Amino acid sequence: MTTVREVSRRDRRASDFLELVERARRGRLKIYLGFAAGVGKTYRMLEEAHAMKRRGVDVLLGAIETHGRKETAALLDGLAVAAQRSVTHRGITLTEMDVDAIIARAPQVVIVDEIAHTNVPGSRHNRRFQDVIDIVDAGINVIGAFNIQHLESLNDVIARGTGVRVRETIPDSFLKQADQVVTLDLTVEDLLDRLRSGKIYREDKIEWALAHFFQSRNLAQLRELALREVAESLDRAGSQQQPQSQSSHRSWGGKLLCCLSSSPPHARTLLRRSSRLAGRLSTDWYVVYVETPKEAPNLIDAAAQRHLLANMELAKELGAEVICLRGENPAAMVLDFARTHGVSDLVIGRAPDSLFWQFFRRSFTIQAIEQSGLFDLHIVSFPDERSSEGSSERISEPSLEQDSLRAKEESL
Secondary structure (H helix, E strand, C coil): CCCHHHHHHHHHHHHHHHHHHHHHHCCCEEEEEECCCCCCHHHHHHHHHHHHHHCCCCEEEEECCCCCCHHHHHCCCCCEECCEEEEEECCEEEEEECHHHHHHHCCCEEEECCCCCECCCCCCCCEHHHHHHHHHHCCCEEEEEEEHHHEHHHHHHHHHHHCCCCCCCECHHHHHCCCEEEECCCCHHHHHHHHHCCCCCCHHHHHHHHHCCCCHHHHHHHHHHHHHHHHHHHHHHHHHHCCHHHCCCCCCCCEEEEEECCCCCCHHHHHHHHHHHHHHHCCCEEEEEEECHHHCCCCCCHHHHHHHHHHHHHHHHCCCEEEEEECCCHHHHHHHHHHHCCEEEEEEEECCCCHHHHHHHHHHHHHHHHCCCCCEEEEEECCCCCCCCCCCCCCCCHHHHCCCHHHHHHHC
């Protein structure tokens, strides 16, 4: 007689096998990660495209931006370029990468530049990285590139260190899907020499770039972040290949949990820092929200609901598993969930003016300290300035290297 447990085990085995089949059908994703315009991402991809073509590989240029750089443009000769799709927006005809045409042609490898690009409204997806996912899911290998400042979890770090808020970001979950991540390293001095000699931007933009994004301090920080990100991606890949018993953090659970309230003032910063911490620990992580009777959907205002849903969506993009619980005692429920789900690290935000923090400061922190044998507690402090997360942001340097819709319209 077949038991329910045996049927469940068979279903699980079938599901695991199907997952392996789907994974084998997907294409491979290689990312060139830079720290600024001009480090050589596009040039390196085109060199690789020529090398593969010489070996008989069917290579197609899906989207390439040379930005008028003669050395880079020269490498286009002899390579097949995908036809672009015309999109009319506000009476202006613009071009975008034609994902459907690429999938229909089914080359072995597609080169996709500037993955952080925002597509023209009316395109298949809002963002180019979503187009890349579709291409990879269709079984086509992709080689792409973007700069470290576009990584979502680093958005606050970049803004704080450089004074520039990058608008076009890529979720960390996308980078984690990459089969290979290669950093293109260049000394700050060499990059500035390239800029001054006109190899990055036109002459009329050089002085502006030197006075803004291309300051030595900014570039040094971005270079360090890019190198660190690649090192951490290698650590993650190594830990995933190790048997579970060999990973000290995973052997007894080791997951991270971030506590989220309905409308914290710095939720996005909290989520980004939690994502970075989970990456350094090479572990999975949860975002847990506890809905109290006072925070029932019919009792909290529409703005708070929108913020909560947006924050949950960001958490998913950053790679977290979002958990919603209901109860009267958030601290007890979070700690109970942590105990029963192999959590070793707890992250909460310190917002002194928040009622949620005032409650947690007494209840959650005290209970967590009492159970310090089970958890490491991380309290994230935020800057004193009361900048709204939805406020207008300073224009980012990537607008020089990214053909956003605004840049396209202004140039016409």
